[in-house]
Amino acid sequence: MSTSSSIVRELLRDRLALFGLVVVALFFFVAIFAPALAPHDPMEVLKHPETGKAAILQPPSRYFPFGTTNMARDVLSQVIYGSRIALLVGFTAAFVVTFIGANVGLIAGFYGGWVDTILMRIVDIAYAIPFVPFAILLIALLRPSIVYLIMIVGLLMWRAPARVIRAQVLSLVQRPYVKAARVTGASNLRIMYVHLMPNILPIVLLYIPLSVGWAIMAEASVSFLGFGDPRMVSWGGMLQSAFATGAMRVAWWWTLAPGIAIVLIVISVYFINRAFEPIASPSIRKE
Amino acid sequence: MSENILLSTPQTPLLSVDDVKKWYPVRQSMFASLIQPDKRFVKAIDGVSIQLKKQEIIGLVGESGSGKSTLGELVTLLQTPTEGTITFDGADISSLHGDALKQFRKRVQVIFQDPYATLNQRFTIYRTVVEPLIIHGVRDKGERTRRVKLALTRSGLKPEDDLLNAYPHNLSGGQRQRVSIARAIVLEPDLVVADEPVSMLDVSVRSGILNLLAELRDTIGLTIIFISHDLSTVQNLCDRIAVMYLGRIVEIGPVKQVIERAFHPYTRALLEAVPLVDPDVKRERTNIDSEPPSAIDLPPGCRFSSRCPFVTPECLIAEPELVEMAPGHYVRCIHPRHEPIWY
Amino acid sequence: MDTPLLEVKDLQIEYKGRRSLKAVDRVNFELQLGDNLGIVGESGCGKTTLAKSLLGLLPDNGSVVGGAILWDKTDVSHYSENEWNRLRWSDIALVPQNALSSFNPVYRLRDQIVEAIRAHESISVDDARRRTEKLATMVGIDPQRLMDFPHQLSGGMKQRLVIAMALALNPRLIIADEPTTALDVVVQDRIIRQIVELQNELKFAMIYISHDIAVVAETCHLIAVMYAGQIVEYGLTSAVLKKPIHPYTMGLKNAFPELRVDKPLISIPGHPPNLDPPPTGCRFASRCPFATELCRQSEPPMVELPSGQKAACHYVDRALELRELAAKAETWRQVPAG
Numbered sequence: 016m017s018t019s020s021s022i023v024r025e026l027l028r029d030r031l032a033l034f035g036l037v038v039v040a041l042f043f044f045v046a047i048f049a050p051a052l053a054p055h056d057p058m059e060v061l062k063h064p065e066t067g068k069a070a071i072l073q074p075p076s077r078y079f080p081f082g083t084t085n086m087a088r089d090v091l092s093q094v095i096y097g098s099r100i101a102l103l104v105g106f107t108a109a110f111v112v113t114f115i116g117a118n119v120g121l122i123a124g125f126y127g128g129w130v131d132t133i134l135m136r137i138v139d140i141a142y143a144i145p146f147v148p149f150a151i152l153l154i155a156l157l158r159p160s161i162v163y164l165i166m167i168v169g170l171l172m173w174r175a176p177a178r179v180i181r182a183q184v185l186s187l188v189q190r191p192y193v194k195a196a197r198v199t200g201a202s203n204l205r206i207m208y209v210h211l212m213p214n215i216l217p218i219v220l221l222y223i224p225l226s227v228g229w230a231i232m233a234e235a236s237v238s239f240l241g242f243g244d245p246r247m248v249s250w251g252g253m254l255q256s257a258f259a260t261g262a263m264r265v266a267w268w269w270t271l272a273p274g275i276a277i278v279l280i281v282i283s284v285y286f287i288n289r290a291f292e293p294i295a296s297p298s299i300r301k302e
Numbered sequence: 303m304s305e306n307i308l309l310s311t312p313q314t315p316l317l318s319v320d321d322v323k324k325w326y327p328v329r330q331s332m333f334a335s336l337i338q339p340d341k342r343f344v345k346a347i348d349g350v351s352i353q354l355k356k357q358e359i360i361g362l363v364g365e366s367g368s369g370k371s372t373l374g375e376l377v378t379l380l381q382t383p384t385e386g387t388i389t390f391d392g393a394d395i396s397s398l399h400g401d402a403l404k405q406f407r408k409r410v411q412v413i414f415q416d417p418y419a420t421l422n423q424r425f426t427i428y429r430t431v432v433e434p435l436i437i438h439g440v441r442d443k444g445e446r447t448r449r450v451k452l453a454l455t456r457s458g459l460k461p462e463d464d465l466l467n468a469y470p471h472n473l474s475g476g477q478r479q480r481v482s483i484a485r486a487i488v489l490e491p492d493l494v495v496a497d498e499p500v501s502m503l504d505v506s507v508r509s510g511i512l513n514l515l516a517e518l519r520d521t522i523g524l525t526i527i528f529i530s531h532d533l534s535t536v537q538n539l540c541d542r543i544a545v546m547y548l549g550r551i552v553e554i555g556p557v558k559q560v561i562e563r564a565f566h567p568y569t570r571a572l573l574e575a576v577p578l579v580d581p582d583v584k585r586e587r588t589n590i591d592s593e594p595p596s597a598i599d600l601p602p603g604c605r606f607s608s609r610c611p612f613v614t615p616e617c618l619i620a621e622p623e624l625v626e627m628a629p630g631h632y633v634r635c636i637h638p639r640h641e642p643i644w645y
Numbered sequence: 646m647d648t649p650l651l652e653v654k655d656l657q658i659e660y661k662g663r664r665s666l667k668a669v670d671r672v673n674f675e676l677q678l679g680d681n682l683g684i685v686g687e688s689g690c691g692k693t694t695l696a697k698s699l700l701g702l703l704p705d706n707g708s709v710v711g712g713a714i715l716w717d718k719t720d721v722s723h724y725s726e727n728e729w730n731r732l733r734w735s736d737i738a739l740v741p742q743n744a745l746s747s748f749n750p751v752y753r754l755r756d757q758i759v760e761a762i763r764a765h766e767s768i769s770v771d772d773a774r775r776r777t778e779k780l781a782t783m784v785g786i787d788p789q790r791l792m793d794f795p796h797q798l799s800g801g802m803k804q805r806l807v808i809a810m811a812l813a814l815n816p817r818l819i820i821a822d823e824p825t826t827a828l829d830v831v832v833q834d835r836i837i838r839q840i841v842e843l844q845n846e847l848k849f850a851m852i853y854i855s856h857d858i859a860v861v862a863e864t865c866h867l868i869a870v871m872y873a874g875q876i877v878e879y880g881l882t883s884a885v886l887k888k889p890i891h892p893y894t895m896g897l898k899n900a901f902p903e904l905r906v907d908k909p910l911i912s913i914p915g916h917p918p919n920l921d922p923p924p925t926g927c928r929f930a931s932r933c934p935f936a937t938e939l940c941r942q943s944e945p946p947m948v949e950l951p952s953g954q955k956a957a958c959h960y961v962d963r964a965l966e967l968r969e970l971a972a973k974a975e976t977w978r979q980v981p982a983g
Contacts (some may be wrong), residue, residue, distance in 0.1 A: 191414035192422045192430075195485065198378045199434040200407030209433075213424035365829040474916045475688070504687040504856065505900050509910035531829060534902040538910055561905060575834035576904050577859035581883040590831065593799050 032290030035224075035283035042280055046098040053092035057248045060087045072266050082268035084253075085260050093248045094272045100249040101231050101280060104161055104168070108230035109223045111169030116176030117212075117219045123177070124184025125207050135181070141174040147236055154242045161244045164237060168230045176222040180215050187211055217291070224288035228281045235277050250277050314392075315353035316525050317377065317493060322350050322386030324372055324549075328598055344597050346372040347383070348549035356492070357519055359526040361536035361557065363572070364546035367597060370529045373546070374495040377527065378412050390493070408438055411486035415498035417478035421470040427454075428466035431484045438489060453488035456521070457481070458514055476507030483514065490522060497529045512539050534576055537561055542630075545569045548597050548605045551624070555631030565627050565638035568606050573643065604635070612637050648718055649675040650817060650850055651699070655712035656722070658691075658698055662706055666921040668694040670874040671712065673947075676850045678817060683853045683861030683882065685897070686871035689917055692854050695871070696820050698722070699852070700739055701729030735765055738811035740821040747807050748795040754806060755791035762813050780809040784839060801832035808840065818850045825860065837864055858901055862886055870894045873917050873928040880954030890964035891956040892933045895971035909974040927959070934976045935960060935967055 026032045045052060055061060063070040064078055073083040081090035123134040150167045157163050187193065188211070196210050237243060238251025241259070245252075250273035257269040325343035347369045354360055362370040375381045377388060379395055388395050390406060398406050411434075414420040421430055431450045440446050451461035457480040459465060470478055479499060486494050496515065500508040516539055518524045530536050536543055537557055544554040545566065553566040564570045571590040578585060591609040595601060601608045603618035610617070616636060624632040658669040669691045676682060684692045697703050699714060701724055709722040721732065733739075741747060748757055758780070759773040768776075778788040784805040795803060804824060811819055821840065825833040841864055844851055855861050861868055861882065868885045870878040870893065878891040889895045896913040915932040918924045927945050930936040939959055948961040960967060970976045 191416060191420040194375075194380055195412055195414065195420065195482070196433065196437075197380060198407065198410065198412045199437055199485075199489070200404055201433070201437050205437065210422055214422070216424075365831065476916070505858070505897060506687055506913035507916075508912070509900050509902070510912035512910065513912070532902075533830075534904045537904060538902060571831060573904060575830045577834065577837065577857070577863045579859045579862050579886055579898065579901060579903055581862045581886060587834070593801060593832070 026287065026290050029286075029290040031286040035286035035290075038279055038283040039287070042098050042102060045095055046102050049095050049099055053089075053095040055089040055092045057093040057096040058088060061089060062087075072262060072269075074266075075268050081272045082266065084256065084269055085262050085266070090253070090269055090272050093253055094250065094276055096248045097250040097253065097273060097276065098280075100161060100244075100247055101234065101276070104165055104234040105227040105231045105280075105284075108165045108168040108172070108233075109226035111165065112172045112226040112229075113176055113219050113222045115169060115173035116222060117180055117215065119173060119177040120180025121184055121207050121211060121215065124181040125188055125203070125211065127185075131181070134177070138174045138177050141171055144171060146171055146233060147240070150233065150237050151240060151242055154237065159242050159244050161234070161247065164234055164244070165230070168226075168233050172226055172229050175225075176219065179222075180218055183215050183218055184211060187214055221288060221291045224284040224291065228284045228288070231277065231281055231284075250274075315389075316356045316358075316391060317354040318389040319350055319352045319373070319377070320387050320389070322373075322376060322383045322388060323347055324369070324376060324381065325384045342598055345549050345600065346597060347376065348597075348600075349386075350546075350549070350551055352544060352551065352554070354493075354525055354527070356525055357523055358542070359515070359519060359528055359540045361540035361543040362527060362529045362546060363531065363533055363536060363543055365531065365572075365594060367548065367594060368546040369549040369597075370546050371497055374412070374497050374527060374529050377493075378410055378495050379406070380412075404438070408489045409492045411489065411491040411494050413479075413482050413486050413494060413496040413499045415502055417475040417482070417502060418470070420482045421478055423470050425469075426466065427468050427470070427473075427481050430470075430481060431488050434485060434489050449488055450484075453484040454481070456487060456518065457484040458510070459484065474507075475503050476510060479503060479511055480514070483511075483518075487518060487522065487524070492523070493525045493527070494518075495527045495529070498531065499528075500535060501530065501532060508535070509538075515539060532576075533561065533572060545572065548594060548600065550605065550634065551632075552606065552634045553632065554624070555628070559628060559631045562643070563628070563631075564643065565631075565633040565640070566606075566635045567610050567612055567637075567639060570639060570643060606635075612639070649715075650678050650680075650717065651676040652715040653695075653699075653712070654715065656695070656698065656709065656714060657711035658694055658703065658707060659710045660694075660704075660707045664921045667710075667923070668707070668874055668920070669698070670920075670923070672871075672874075672876050674869060674876065674879065676818070676852070678850050679844075679848045680850045680867060681844060681853065681865045682851070682867040682869060683855060683865030684869045684871060685855055685858050685861050687856065687917065690871040691874040692871050693822060696739075696822050696852065696854050699818075699820060700733055700737060701726070702733075702739075734811075734816065735814040736816050737818045737820065738814070738816040740808050740811045740819060740824045742823040742826055747810070748803065750795050753792055753794060754798070758791070758806070758810055758813065761810065765814055776813065777809075780813055781806065783812070783843065784809045785835075799832075801828055801836065804828060804832075804836060805839065808836070808843070812843065812847070812849075815847075816849060818852070819844075820852045820854070822854045823856070824853075826855075826857075833860070840864060858886065858897060859903070870897065873923065874920060875928065875957065877929065877958070878954075878956040880950075880952070884952060884954050888954075888964070889956075889968065890950070890954060890961050891929075891958045892935055892960075892967060892971060893929050894956075895968055896932075896977065899972055908972065911971070911974045911977045914977060914980045927957070932980060934970070934980050935963075 061070045069087040070083045071087045072085050073079050075082045079089055083089055119134055123131040153167055154163060196206050235251030238249050239255045241255055243249055243252040253273040254270055257263045263270055324347035325345050328342040328344060364370045376383050382396055431453055432446050435446045435449060454461040459480050500511050515526060528540055540557050543557050543560045544551045547568050553569045564573055567588055571588045574587045589611050595608050603620055604622055607613045607617045622634050622636045624634045627633050652675045653672055656669055656672045657667055659665055659667050686692045713720045714722040755777055758777045762773045781788045781791055786802060786805055825836050853865050865882050868882040869876045872893050878885055878894045889898055899911040902910055913932050918928055926942050927940040930940040945957045945959045947955050947957045949955045
């Protein structure tokens with residue numbers, strides 16, 4: 016049984032995780048084929064085909080299945096295009112988070128001593144910074160952009176995997192097989208990336224869905240507060256527009272669709288994550 | 303104090319450990335260091351000298367905390383001594399670097415106790431055994447496979463594809479330990495430190511591993527440091543036994559001599575504490591206190607004095623030297639026991 | 646006393662999983678008060694599973710699927726957790742292998758033991774303390790040390806206190822699961838002696854599980870040798886270890902290194918069989934140097950000698966000859982591998 020095949024088996028055995036996988040796959044499909052799937056351009060001001068007037072705040076109908084916004088834009092098309100931002104931010108940030116987290120944890124746990132002390136103090140500092148105020152501050156100083164947003168998520172959220180992986184590495188370096196590798200003359204880099212990495216990979220993988228969830232939530236929160244990338248349609252941005260124009264109270268359809276989309280994808284990645292946990296820590300695995 | 307002269311063997315030794323110490327500073331709270339400013343140390347190894355001839359198998363025996371495993375780690379350069387020198391094939395190993403260090407790494411290998419933790423569970427058997435060859439730059443794939451298969455065969459395993467592609471959890475404890483021996487001998491080393499290699503294995507497979515080690519000494523000329531807490535395991539395999547107590551050798555000599563004519567009260571206590579299979583024989587014991595003192599605050603004089611039933615005031619004055627009681631049989635005790643052991 | 650204290654009858658325990666296996670298969674034995682049974686065998690032979698079933702501590706996926714565990718004539722094999730809670734510790738107590746995990750590091754030892762006693766018996770704190778001190782003295786620990794925290798005691802002292810804990814409620818049966826495996830030989834020796842003395846004094850029944858036949862030889866007067874989920878040989882320890890009649894016992898004995906006994910150490914080739922499904926015939930046949938076609942075809946019955954010594958082997962009557970052959974290392978080397 017290799018790692019990857021056991022992960023796949025575990026995921027398929029867990030019904031909720033399977034559901035999560037299907038939902039995430041669906042969102043990927045929607046994001047990739049957004050131009051073909053979306054009935055309209057998300058920013059296009061639409062006219063009602065029957066009256067010929069601007070279709071402002073139309074409730075769901077056969078012309079606009081998810082309704083329209085106060086600028087007469089199609090909510091369905093916006094939700095479809097919004098999935099691109101959500102997945103882009105989610106997966107890119109998750110990659111940054113796990114990449115930094117795994118390496119910091121590996122280096123701190125492997126070298127120990129002052130290297131460990133310094134890196135772990137940085138982790139402590141990262142833990143002390145509240146995410147949303149920090150993100151708002153930085154974006155206000157720089158400019159609203161999803162690139163910055165991904166960087167901010169990456170720069171703060173690596174703290175969790177770093178800490179957990181360090182703890183794991185601390186116990187792994189005491190293992191006889193690591194000592195045997197040293198006695199054979201393996202370099203530090205070789206021990207870290209050839210011998211230890213495969214053993215911490217399950218934990219690293221555990222943090223991918225988790226960070227996807229964090230990042231999508233973070234993007235939505237920051238956009239909702241009005242610091243999103245104005246050139247792009249995102250789910251959080253949609254909620255923000257609905258809220259800012261005061262249309263939230265009347266146009267329930269405007270918030271319902273992006274709201275459900277956010278909840279659905281975040282729940283899905285957590286379901287996937289949940290199935291990963293027994294793989295990462297065999298102590299809770301029941302045989 | 304050097305004991306070189308005492309313990310030297312006529313032939314040039316392969317390995318020579320000379321008055322080596324390994325002390326670890328004790329972490330103290332800030333308050334404790336105020337009232338007791340001088341640093342305290344755990345004296346894991348506190349002056350050990352030993353020499354090994356080529357193809358010799360020596361048993362290091364002692365309770366947990368005796369320093370036997372630490373000595374193994376010093377010899378394999380997993381740790382460096384606080385004081386003293388270790389010479390391997392004429393060179394001081396702490397001064398090695400670059401190519402010389404790499405050569406040393408090739409010639410000294412290690413086998414550990416736990417058959418589960420000793421193998422990387424994410425590596426196949428082939429990957430485990432080939433790793434030392436990759437590290438030492440054996441580029442040719444065919445050559446690597448040939449040598450992996452040879453090492454596995456020498457370790458008593460059949461190097462078929464099933465085994466090469468298996469993961470450690472597919473194997474039994476005895477098989478795993480054979481794989482770890484294959485990993486240790488794939489570079490054809492001169493010296494292997496075996497740290498309790500059979501103590502976690504089932505009795506039925508232990509002797510297989512012990513016989514294998516003895517065989518490897520003859521076939522590929524291995525010199526072996528065999529670390530064990532169990533005297534009965536050591537007796538069939540080793541040429542000499544060194545009994546360690548709190549960081550020092552208290553008795554060393556040919557295996558038969560030590561087991562049949564132990565002079566040190568501690569060696570006797572260890573021997574007499576081994577349970578016997580024959581239920582009709584009633585053992586007699588040298589009554590020693592079952593718990594050793596801490597290696598931080600050693601008693602003055604002989605370090606065994608606090609547990610020794612034969613202690614006299616002289617024992618507390620100075621730590622005894624190793625004295626040769628019989629050819630090659632040295633004892634660190636001023637009241638060596640001459641009466642026959644009960645058996 | 647005619648009815649035994651504990652009677653294990655045809656006990657079968659199965660672990661369910663992707664592949665189910667019978668870890669204990671048709672095991673029989675009886676125990677009276679004052680009896681002292683050692684169970685030896687290699688890892689995976691089912692000895693720990695057997696012990697767990699006698700304490701109602703089988704894991705969730707393990708269950709008794711046949712036979713009975715008669716404790717005081719009552720079948721307890723299907724007891725509920727509540728029923729076990731009344732029986733366990735107060736009447737059947739465990740001495741586990743690992744003393745480290747038996748105590749909570751943040752409480753003083755005395756308080757922990759007192760708490761535990763009072764959870765089972767309604768006695769005053771003072772009485773419980775007095776009993777705790779008496780127990781500590783009994784296992785050779787200065788009652789003063791009870792005011793310490795667990796980390797202040799050595800492994801050997803903690804293991805003694807674990808024994809004291811097991812004795813606290815005057816159980817009639819003590820199950821000791823490798824209680825000295827993690828300890829140094831001098832400490833082990835002291836604890837073995839202590840256990841024997843306590844048993845002579847208090848007359849409880851004991852089941853002592855170990856992989857070390859010498860430890861069992863010194864602690865138990867009865868021995869059961871387990872292999873692949875079954876008892877293959879049973880009898881008085883002195884008889885079984887001196888004159889084993891099952892080839893597996895002969896192998897175990899000859900593989901066991903003994904100080905000063907100059908004998909060639911044998912090793913039993915191969916490894917225990919897979920139990921899903923178990924092999925037909927004798928389960929030891931694949932590793933046995935004396936196995937014949939009969940052994941591979943039919944399962945040997947338990948044969949009892951007039952002395953009471955029993956073994957599950959087709960060739961019990963050839964034991965004398967087999968013992969001589971089994972002492973030679975070549976005999977075992979002839980077994981075809983695989």
